[in-house]
Amino acid sequence: MSAAQPTVPVLHSEWIKIRSLRGTFGALIAILVATAGIQVLAAAAVGQAEADSLGEDPLLGAFYGINFGQIAAFTFGASALSAEFQGGALRTSLTAVPGRTRFYLSKIAMVGVLAFLVGQVTGLLTFVLGQAVMGPHALSLGDPGTLRAAFGSGVYLTLMALFAAGLTAVLRSAAIVLSILIPFVVMVPFIVGQAAGGVAEFLPDQAGQLVMHLDSTGRLGPWSGLGVLALWALAALVGGWTAVRRRDA
Numbered sequence: 001m002s003a004a005q006p007t008v009p010v011l012h013s014e015w016i017k018i019r020s021l022r023g024t025f026g027a028l029i030a031i032l033v034a035t036a037g038i039q040v041l042a043a044a045a046v047g048q049a050e051a052d053s054l055g056e057d058p059l060l061g062a063f064y065g066i067n068f069g070q071i072a073a074f075t076f077g078a079s080a081l082s083a084e085f086q087g088g089a090l091r092t093s094l095t096a097v098p099g100r101t102r103f104y105l106s107k108i109a110m111v112g113v114l115a116f117l118v119g120q121v122t123g124l125l126t127f128v129l130g131q132a133v134m135g136p137h138a139l140s141l142g143d144p145g146t147l148r149a150a151f152g153s154g155v156y157l158t159l160m161a162l163f164a165a166g167l168t169a170v171l172r173s174a175a176i177v178l179s180i181l182i183p184f185v186v187m188v189p190f191i192v193g194q195a196a197g198g199v200a201e202f203l204p205d206q207a208g209q210l211v212m213h214l215d216s217t218g219r220l221g222p223w224s225g226l227g228v229l230a231l232w233a234l235a236a237l238v239g240g241w242t243a244v245r246r247r248d249a
Contacts, residue, residue: 007106010097014110018080027076028114031157032122035069039130058137059145059214063153065126066212070205073115073157074181075174077164080111081240082174104244108165108237115161119154126153145214145222152211152226159208159226163233169240201225204232 018024042064084090084107097103127150131138139146167177185205200206201218210216210225220228 007102010102010106011110013096014107015114017083018110018114021079021083024076024079024083027072027079028118030072031069031076031115031118031161032125034072035063035065035122035157036126036129037065038068039063039065039126040133043130044133057214058139059143059149060209060212062127062130062139062146063123063149063212065130066153066156066209069122069126069157070160070185071182073119073161074164074178076115077111077161078168078174078177078181081107081165081168082172082177085172100245101241104169104241108162108240111165112158112162115158116154119157120151121154122157123150123153126150148222149212152222155226156208156211156229159229159233160204163204163229163236166233166236166238166240170236170243172243202228204229207232 018028039062084093093103094100097106127139127141127146131140141147141150164177164181167181168174171177185203188200188203201220207220207225208229210218210220211222213222216222216225
């Protein structure tokens, strides 16, 4: 029997866990609802006469809802991992799957796959529905950068979910992780940006969102910026893997 075969039931069990946890599954759905819903509301509120109210970059403005959807992505990634550290659930999981690396990677893989699938639907719907109320100011999928931004926004949400998941494996608390990450993406880029020039460009959200910009004027481009976010997520995931392997259940 190959090593890959026993992993399939583990992946299936991780899907069942996520589906059965209302808060976790609700956070997954909220990625789509919050992002696309707020985008439509914001576009309708500013109206066609104030089409530039969502920012100087019209392409980035077409994904304004991502600023809210990323919080749902954080919540999804964090809650999917934190459930294992409540009520001795981790001991039960490791009894069923003694290989800690297989257990951790299966959980992270399921979080990543679900976040990616929802993220791609979210990116496309956010763009299409938001632009539907912009009239003559609307962008189309054939305009420069729009397909890249739609796809990249889904990848961005996926990496944010994985970033939160890795940190939760380290800290073992969704509440702590969210209390760190939400201010981190809302406040820190502006504080650091004013105090240290271009350092903010390399922060997770600032770098990752470059994939949704029409033009990049800094040191990072759309894909290299997304690569910087991927490194943040990878660092968190490696930290989580180390914690799961070495700490007592």
